[in-house]
Amino acid sequence: MRRTAAMIAAGALVFLAGCSGDDAGGSGSGEPSSPAAAEPAQVSLALADGSADVSPVVPLEISVTDGELAEVTLVDGAGTAVSGTLAPPADEAAAAVWTPETPLAYGTSYTLTATAENADDEQTTATSTFTTVTPASVSTPSIGPLDGQTVGVGMPIRVYFDDPIVDKAAVESHLVVTSSTPTDGVWNWFSETEVHFRPSTYWPANTDVTLDANLYGIDFGNGIWGEKNRTVSFSIGAKHVSIADASTHMMEVYDGDQLVQTYPISAGSPDNPSYNGPHVVTEMNRNRIMDSSTYGVPVDSPEGYRTPVEYAVRISDSGEFVHAAPWSVAQQGNTNVSHGCINMSTERAAWFFNFSQPGDIVEIRGSSAGDLRSDIYDWTIPWEEWQAGSALK
Template identity: 35%
Template sequence: MIRIAGLGLVALVLAACSGQSETVGAALPVGVAEAAGTATTPGVPAATVAFLPAGGEQLSPKDPIVVKASGGTLQAVAVTNPQTGNGVKGDLSPDKTTWTSKDRLRYGSTYQVVATAVNQAGAASEQRAEVHTLKPSGVATPALFQPASSDVGVGLIIGLKFDHDITDKATAEKSFKVTSSPDQGGSWYWVSKREAHFRPKDYWKAGSTVKLETTTFGMPIGGEVYGGQDVSATYKVHDSWIAKADGTTHQIKAFHNGQLVKTAPTSMGKTADTPPRGPTPTFNGTHTVLGKEEHKIMDSCTYGVCEGDPGYYSAPENWNVRISNDGEYLHENLKTVGVQGSANVSNGCLNMNTENAKWFFDNFNVGDVVEVTNSGGPQLTINNGHGDWAISWTAWQAGSALHG
């Protein structure tokens, strides 16, 4: 809805996201303008003012408020949100005929606009209006799946999590932009109605710079829901660090930029049905490092075996490198040193002695890769850390709303 009140010969056109135009104010008769007290000069028309771009009754907050003068120049433009008391900044064109707001507008807000134009004879005329931005039924605001970082591994998975369901995934996905240097391509994969991940076909190249940006703000993305505040992040990929852990050989090997630099015996999760708790095999598949803790209390109550239950434990562990959300770590475990390299007896973690555990702790960081094979366990899933790499490239592309 727009309300206008004018002094002088003016026209008002309001913009909205629909792209349609509607004239909502007409030129006032000269007699009315004069009665209102506007100075005129015989034979010199008053300057007119219009608000653009043209549209319906409500303005998308991603579009600017534009004020244009005809038959003269703009002397002053003031745009204020009376609900917040904040003014809106804008830029005046070199010829002083166009003013364009540069601050981001708000959803469901009313902006008071006052524009004063001066005609060729120096006579001023003023136009006042209220501009209303659209009020959607919901605003879906994205958050980064992986925070921006200048130090991540080649297994980096980036993505977005929204706080509302996205029913028009294709439209939303078009507003996501990922660039990498060197260029490696990639594709989006919708994990759920609210979450989408991005990765290339193969691991990122060491030394890459990856940038994620959204332009979803102000965009309808289905069900009368519009995009919320945009986000962006830049990631710097460090050297390639990839560990390969084999449940048959009970060895874990570390490769730095493709070169083998470390081999260590390990004990993975047990596959035998050993009382009081059954099999606890390590998940197969590509894991990435999610975080590290020098010292941590490993408590079985985190997976439902609490104090007083058979098999309960609460033990301090050192040099912990987390590789899944399900409690899997590379870490020191002195109780299993005797079988490290020969048997899998852990509760799912990759046990090592002190020296080897600390070496992995010192060298492996967030985004570095740990590939687990022959563990006897199920495949690591996409919602259990970064199981994204286990999905074939064909299936991954099919998970895109644009390419599936």
Template identity: 35%
Template structure:
């Protein structure tokens, strides 16, 4: 009977698969870490929002500044989520993050925190081009800040330029309050460009944070470039690769430096009809003094140079007799005035006075390798 019982036990074990019995270890749920810490009341806005998962991956992240979603992205391993930009000062944020492991329950972490307010706020005092403006292919983007920027790298990282036809471009700091963006080559024509200063939460100096983001857009128009040869006294205007105007001109008489037209790549900056022009450094009664209203004047530098109308056709095409400007027949100057956009390149050659890169918008005078050296993000 004992043997039969043993055989029955063996048969039962063979059929039922008896084996050692081990207790199953429960899976450890993933851990979610959020920085700034939830319930913080004075979080630093310049450090952004970072969410990490250990023991699993992030399957869902939802973050809001008030009712506005916070843009951000996961890394390739889906273990770290970072906000794209810094955070708004003095703002309450809500966060919900879900992490899942290979098995076992998911971890859902939710809560809120508040960023510290800015002691002093950084913003934009001015921006060029104007929102909605149509400009020429050489147009720079100029941002003027309302207070000095000490941490230029932090601010520059927050500046974003998006073009329908992307191109290499870089910012250059020309002062503590001004940054200028220039492309490596002229903009492709007929496209929209959007500039966003993601300043909210950027630490520009001790106690100084960007208060809000700022976005504006402009349009690059047709490609119009002009070439002025002061030796042949001729100006040629091309549009989209086709000559659309030839103008006999007269340039600076070059008897003094100030009366010498500058050579180099100029940009049209603004225009007026008329423009009052007064001789620099001279008073009424001094030799060479003048005070004139000039029609159809298009400015190309900060040193008083314009392309403008002048009824001295006897000199145009023959001699340089101006005080430094480029003048043309009144009807042709009016045409140039009507057909110019800010940022149109005007290249002048033939004189021994070069245009300084910081004279007006002479930024194209700097080779690209030198231009990028003015970026706060350039290494070495």
């Protein structure tokens, strides 16, 4: 009996100890403590509410802390939903970017709404209403070569704008050139309205080239914005480079690295010398009227002329062609008598005409004239100087 009483007493003491709590802060109630509430999610929109004159291609960036994005919507001023996709942040410090399926319109109001949830599934929402810019005018540049064209290794890409470009760097950064054979090509601004692209040496033969002119939503300056994006794809054909030496009165024609013809020629006379330097073929005319008035010499002046020719291959916009000149066959190979053109016999000019394509190179050497200055004189510019003409350098 004494042993039974002792066991009961000991059990009572354990029970009392379990109900009395301890110095560590037990509640004494027997109930578990509640976990702390999660921090509310924080949502930040890069585009502030009320923003105006916004580019329609501005990234719609969304940052979230203490939570995750649950939903993003964009509606226009009429409440119509705009479809798009959300790219998650690249890392913890980056923002998510919501991109519409089609670019936003100019001069339109939009409302961006982003909702995030914290660890307790509690939601936080941020909203921004903004208005895209209304341009004074929009502009689309002209581009050469044309889409689908095949050209020679000397043809640069030329982009011509209707109005002066104020922010050349912004525009140039959205002119993206890719090629099946990579090159070191760079843009060079010839003027406020014209920019060209070429590699340090002639294009690799048999190369496919694409220019993506991603200019929609880009501010050209003076209230003018890009009207649309354009893509132009063209091909570089065979390598044709000819060397016309005015001092030896001969022209060597190369197909790739192989010399295929050596022809006697007559270049520009001492009074009308041909320009030195690499000339780019721009057009071919089976028949053409050579008219001195096209470069400032009246037809009825002592030096004027209006002469029909065959097999005319234009190599500059200053009146220089490679063409048939049967009247100067006796001088071809020994004397320069032309008004700046490269004269050949009819048979040889016909062969060269059929061999040529726009973008081929005819390099004139040994003339008493200076270097070529024409609509395409790109290859007379040293590479270091060419690179300095980029707005991104």
